[in-house]
Amino acid sequence: MSSCRSLWLACLLIAAALWLSHERAIAANESINLQAIIDQAKPGDAIALAPGSYEGPIIINKPLTLRAEQEGSVQLHNSSLKPAVLITADHVAIIGLSLVDEGLKDEPTILATGNQASLEGLHIRTVSMGIAIRDADDGAVSDTTIHWAVNGVRMADKGNGIDMFNADRWTLTNNSIHDVHxxxxxxxxxxxxxxxxxxxxxxxxxxxxxxxxxxxxxxxxxxxxxxxxxxxxxxxxxxxxxxxxxxxxxxxxxxxxxxxxxxxxxxxxxxxxxxxxxxxxxxxxxxxxxxxxxxxxxxxxxxxxxxxxxxxxxxxxxxxxxxxxxxxxxxxxxxxxxxxxxxxxxxxxxxxxxxxxxxxxxxxxxxxxxxxxxxxxxxxxxxxxxxxxxxxxxxxxxxxxxPLDRQLHRDKSGDGVKTGLMGLMLLGCASLLFYKMRRRER
CATH class of the missing domain: 2.160.20 (Pectate Lyase C-like)
Structure with missing residues (x-):
């Protein structure tokens, strides 16, 4: 009887362990609702995102800074037909996020219509347009990687990496863009x-x-x-x-x-x-x-x-x-x-x-x-x-x-020859003067 109880208890413990591991796996695969975090923030807040997977799409309609605690450790996934990130407010900064946009659509991965936006250190995999700026001024895109995410698509059917319309005074620096339109x-x-x-x-x-x-x-x-x-x-x-x-x-x-x-x-x-x-x-x-x-x-x-x-x-x-x-x-x-x-x-x-x-x-x-x-x-x-x-x-x-560089080298060489000839002439004059002085002494 005791052996049966022990066997039953062991089976119960194994089942509990399997259930807990299953629940942890489900939790690990669930994405965090980033929109809820944004909605709770106050205008002007700086939000440091812990490493993990976050759910898109998101809309930023107030001045905010979204920053990954570690660059590349925060992934924003978007499988909808909407932009993964829509920026409608001024003074928005997004720093260090990785964006995986899986929906083949006309909408860009990031759409910014607010002024003075700053997009820095992003990693974007897209099957759409990477970043679109519309009717927005005085922003920056820097140190960002954009590349097309799937094979077998004609170049004519791809979107642009960074696409700007009616947008003045932007700086686009140190970005790496591959395999787009x-x-x-x-x-x-x-x-x-x-x-x-x-x-x-x-x-x-x-x-x-x-x-x-x-x-x-x-x-x-x-x-x-x-x-x-x-x-x-x-x-x-x-x-x-x-x-x-x-x-x-x-x-x-x-x-x-x-x-x-x-x-x-x-x-x-x-x-x-x-x-x-x-x-x-x-x-x-x-x-x-x-x-x-x-x-x-x-x-x-x-x-x-x-x-x-x-x-x-x-x-x-x-x-x-x-x-x-x-x-x-x-x-x-x-x-x-x-x-x-x-x-x-x-x-x-x-x-x-x-x-x-x-x-x-x-x-x-x-x-x-x-x-x-x-x-x-x-x-x-x-x-x-x-x-x-x-x-x-x-x-x-x-x-x-x-070529101009060789021409300059030749001119310098010519100057060196002229300087050498002048030196020889001066040396000859000095030698002649020294010879005449020695003859007078005798």
Missing amino acids: DGIYLENSDDIIVSGNVIERSRYGVHCMYTKRTIIEGNEGNRNVTGAMVMAAKQVSVVGNTFTKQSENVNSQGILLYDAHDTEVADNTVDGNRVGVYVEESTNNHFRNNRVRYNFIGVQLIQSSGNTLTDNAFMGNVADAQAQGSEDNRLMDNYWDSFQGLDTDGDGRSDLSYAINPFFQSIARKRPAFQLFFQSPGMIFLEGLYQTDRERWTEDSTPLLA
Whole structure:
């Protein structure tokens, strides 16, 4: 009898243990209702979220700060067709959260319509748009990662990483964006700073439409269709960026300007793209000190005028330049490694100008199939024969015979030679004077 009681008690204890472990598993899998926490907070509160899984979607309609106690330890899950986070109030900050948005929908993962929002250190996995800013000013998105969460979706069906409309004076810095439609899309949004971002495997890395005074600085674009696209924009600054391997699409470019005006493009590295720099129907833009290397075509100028290209280096491109209908541009002091010049006065600049032959570009526009003959021996021969309206060709009046950095090195070397010769002359004079003085002493 005692053995039966012991067996029964053991079974009861095992059942109790299994029930407790089951209840703990259910509790562990349950998400915390973050909206209830937000609703209980007072305007201006700073909420430190303990590590765990939280339930979305949420609406923030009062000034608040949501911060993960440890970056990446707080996960907000959203399976609804609404934004995972909707910000309607001013002065809202969200810091260090991970957002997993599983619903394939038109709504973005984060939608901000309040001014002076700050989104920092977020990790966003989305099958929608990452962050959308609408009619909101003076905010910031920084140190945030955005990437597409599922495979097998066409690029055209994806959402943008950061999408801004009618939003002024935002800073977008040090973000990492991958596998979306456009990495950063700006429309009707002025005075935006886009700095230090890395954008890969998307359509356009940075895309400006109808913007003014946008600063695109120190970003990296790799394997996108186009690194930076500036369209219908004014006073944009594209400085110190690196755009590489935008080459897998027939419309790929490192930097594209279309209907862009008064824009500065300087100190960029544009390597391994189909077209390094493409300029169409754009005026009064300045291109200086860019390194355009190993592209299929270095620079294309189409129906553009009043632009200035100085101190750029075009090296290792299949074709350095193409131009059509682009008169009154000012090209000088650029280095074209395919050009063999003549320098009679030793100033490092060719006395012969570098003219961009428009023949191939003209016939390829009329007969696109002729692009198959690009750089073929027959096409090169025909280009050499074509001299019509040569005075209207785009040309570099003073092309460099060496890249600017090598030219500076050569100038310094020349200064060293001059200094050495001067030293030898002074030493000779001193020796002669010493010799005459010794003869007088005798």
